[in-house]
Amino acid sequence: MAVLLDTAALRPQDRAEAFYAAMMSASVPSRVEHEDPNGDVHARMDFWQLGAPDLFRNEGSGIRLVRTPKHIRIGAPERLALAVQVIGSGAFSQAGADQHVRTGDLMLVDLTAPYEYAWSSDGASQAFQIDYDDLGLSVETVRAAAQRLPSSPMYDLVLHHLTVMPAISDSLHGTQAADMLGAATTQLVRALLTSAADDEHRHPAMADVLFARITWYARRHLTDPDLSPGRIAAAHNISLRYFYKLFAEHNLSFEQWLIGERLDGARRQLASPESRQRTIAAIAARWGFLDPGHFTRRFRSAHGITPQEWRRQNEKPGDQR
CATH class of the missing domain: 2.60.120.10 (Jelly Rolls)
Known part of the structure; x- marks a missing residue:
């Protein structure tokens, strides 16, 4: 404020x-x-x-x-x-x-x-x-x-x-x-x-509000290992079919959207000085990527750089001490 x-x-x-x-x-x-x-x-x-x-x-x-x-x-x-x-x-x-x-x-x-x-x-x-x-x-x-x-x-x-x-x-x-x-x-x-x-226009408007609530909820629970379409749909009292329809109406795949959001979360944590002592594999796992090699490939495809290179670019003097 x-x-x-x-x-x-x-x-x-x-x-x-x-x-x-x-x-x-x-x-x-x-x-x-x-x-x-x-x-x-x-x-x-x-x-x-x-x-x-x-x-x-x-x-x-x-x-x-x-x-x-x-x-x-x-x-x-x-x-x-x-x-x-x-x-x-x-x-x-x-x-x-x-x-x-x-x-x-x-x-x-x-x-x-x-x-x-x-x-x-x-x-x-x-x-x-x-x-x-x-x-x-x-x-x-x-x-x-x-x-x-x-x-x-x-x-x-x-x-x-x-x-x-x-x-x-x-x-x-x-x-x-x-x-x-x-x-x-x-x-x-x-x-x-x-x-x-x-x-x-009331029904499309309500769908937009519901979609905003769903993505807000998912972003709050990105690091939960059991975050799934079924869990999110149940939390919002809608069917799984309607859940996927909402994402399709926004030209999105939920799975790809979720991967992108989790990659962004990992990217932010990799650049954080507070996470310098955590391995890249540990950070990847926290954001749902249990295979380090898969995480590296996804990260490079999304950001044009490997996780190690990204972390190195964001290091400040004294971080290695």
Whole structure:
């Protein structure tokens, strides 16, 4: 987590300007109006990078954010934000639709278009921000979903997910799992918007969410010797046939996907100073390759270099001592 702003450390006369600068760095150009600019202006902004997407939390005194057509011309990143009101209540307006956002409500903000958002007294919201390109949905689909979010069967799941994300993101800081969390959240948001926009797309959207859950589960258990399609299918209450169908729909073979993930895990461990005393064969076995020769051939085919050469390249002075 990065703390973008904490006005408690600033003089009162400097807080409004600092708030504007922090808001512009975390989100998009807009006009900021404080409810009581001459009173107790206070705020804290936190930011988590989760691969390509990010999570942004803003908590503080009453504000009004106005993104005008002029701001769009200044800069209109192809992004959207799915936000949850975590403290207080707010008012959100976009594309001619007004929404009273209560504590625990979701709101979808198309950052390519003008909008207004405000809360009075103290409030807080946290938004998952993502590029349209990474989401894989058209602007039309997103706008169709904006007013129909509660109709989606995904609504409560995504709401809970976004609400607990700050604590989870903190615990994953600096790990590969942080990027995986961003990717999994992207799939959840995609499923929410697709199902809200068009009932006909609900089943494919659910399949995408299930696939994301399956790959998340498998990555958490890569070093388990008994990790198998049957075990994974049973853990997700699906048939083995449907399990293989999900991978086929993503143009993947589960076996080849699993080998690739385990090779990546072994590659990371081989480069780790903490594993210098472990033999290559022991590391290979930990990642499911019981035949060292087979592991070497697979590793070289995937990475163009042998495990020994890779380890040597990543040695630092003093590693041999």
